[in-house]
Amino acid sequence: MTTEGTTIEAGSAADTARATGDGVRAGAAGDTAVPARTRRNAxxxxxxxxxxxxxxxTASRxxxxxxxxxxxxxxxxxxxxAELGFTPNPVARNLANRRTxxxxxxxxEPNQRLLNDPFFGxxxxxxSLSLEAADLQMVLVVVRPGGAGxxxxxxxxxxxxVDGAVVTSHHREDALNRxxxxxxxPCVFQGRPLGVPHAHYVDTDNVAxxxxxxxHLVAAGRRRIGTVAGPADMSAGIDRLLGWRQALDAAGLPTDAVEHGDFTLMGGAEAARRLIRRHPDLDALFVASDLMASGALTELAAAxxxxxHDVAVFGFDDLGLAAATTPALSTVxxxxxxxxxxxxxxxxxxxGGAEPPDEPVVLEAELVLRESA
Incomplete structure (x- = not known):
């Protein structure tokens, strides 16, 4: 069972010698331990x-x-x-001397989200595919935002x-990324991290x-289109909401029918319930994830x-769930x-020493049309 702040190795065991002392980062041989609060401002x-x-x-070399x-x-x-008073970080020293x-x-994210959302699988x-090809071991580190771990x-x-990290599912107020x-x-982010300029990341074009x-909903003749948006502290939620607004602004349609969910089934259902209550004239919904859209379908049926026929529904993800809902979800x-x-x-x-790209890698968005829209 995964617990907050613990690590799980996917495969053979790795050497996980622990650092000692709260708030202290132990350097390599010859380094002096530096209080964490000092290094954050260095x-x-x-x-x-x-x-x-x-x-x-080049500076690192x-x-x-x-x-x-x-x-x-x-x-x-x-x-x-010398001018800046820079002190080499123990991470860089360790990486220079050895590889794990x-x-x-x-x-x-909380453990429950990791286990229930197909995104993480x-x-x-x-x-795993890319790391196996490079003969590297993946270690899973689950950290509850703001938690004690x-x-x-x-x-x-x-x-x-570890030699480096891929970080996914980012929240604005979580200082972990920074x-x-x-x-x-060495870090690469999956999804655009908020508050970390110049970070290297891979994303899909959520706005598009x-x-x-x-x-698509506008072209189908829908004129009262609401949205169950994602969390306002996550780039995916922000960007998908922006795309919804852009399309409605271009069509001269209102953009007031918005409720935010948390990318979970229950969160989507609760947001859809509020939206239906506030805007009973809705004839379409764009929902920022298929899990939330599945919850929205349940609430629409209950209403x-x-x-x-009455309300077209469009989701986002297409990770398997969309094809299994009733009716099957159109999605991004x-x-x-x-x-x-x-x-x-x-x-x-x-x-391996390569210079990372200056620009992020952003994959194009594509639609899959099914019965719901």
Whole structure:
């Protein structure tokens, strides 16, 4: 059973020597332990690179004693280090000296969400494919947002227990993403992380997906189109809602019928119930996930509204559930496995010394039409 802040290895056991001391990150041999609160405010590797006018990878090679750097570049980077007062992070030192052969999949969600949402099974499968090809072990790290295990998970991830991390399911107020990124741990995010500029990430075009689904409903003659949006603190919820608004604004239709859910079945049902009560004239719904759309279908049936005759319904994800609902859901394809596989390959390339792309990788949105719309 997964518990908050613990790790689960998918496959053979890995060496998981623990860091000691609350709020202290133990460095490699020769380093002095640095209080975590001090490191959070310290100059970052990216700031050193920017001051020196070099890439983050080049700055890292200088700091970690790499030889593939010219003397001129080394001098510039060392001058920036001295000027900023940068102290090398223990993560970078550990990575320079050894490899664990393990990569973490970090899921900042409650255990129940991990077990009940098919999204995460597809993430695990996609990431496993890319890591197996690189002979790397995947370690699952589940962290409840804001929970007591947050600091413990950060210590585990940033003290050399893993070579890098793929992080999925991001919340705006959760400092985990920022702390991992600033630690120097090689990270790739699945989905656009909020509040972490310059992060490397792979995503689907959620804005286009929401817009295309809503445009389909408009083209079908629907004129009172509401939405059960995703969480307002997650980029997927924000972007899919934006796409819905763009389509309705372009059609000159109202955009007031909005309720937010939490990407769960129950959350979708509760949001749909509120929406139906507030806007009994709705003739279509765009729902930001298939799980929530499944809950919305139940509420529409309970209210005596036939789908699609009275209300057309469009979901988002197409991870298996959409084809099994009654009626089957029209939806937007969310290529979760492909995103996870690409994020894993990007991380493997970074660990191999490749310079990561400056721009995020964003996969195109596509529609699947079924009986509900």
């Amino acid at each position: 100059p970052t590797l990216r700031q050193v690179a920017a001051a020196a006018g070099v890439s983050r990878a 200088v700091i970690n004693g790499g030889h593939l750097v010219s003397e001129q570049t080394r001098a510039v980077v060392e001058a920036a280090i 052969g393990s990569v973490a999949l970090v899921v900042p 597809h993430v695990i499968n996609g990431l 947050h600091d413990r998970a950060v210590r585990y991830l940033t003290t050399g227990q 702390r991992l990124f600033e630690s120097g741990l 997906g929401g817009r295309l689904a809503t445009e 005596g509204r036939r789908v699609p 394809i969310n290529p979760v496995e492909a995103m996870a596989e690409r994020a894993g390959r990007m991380l493997v390339e970074i660990l």
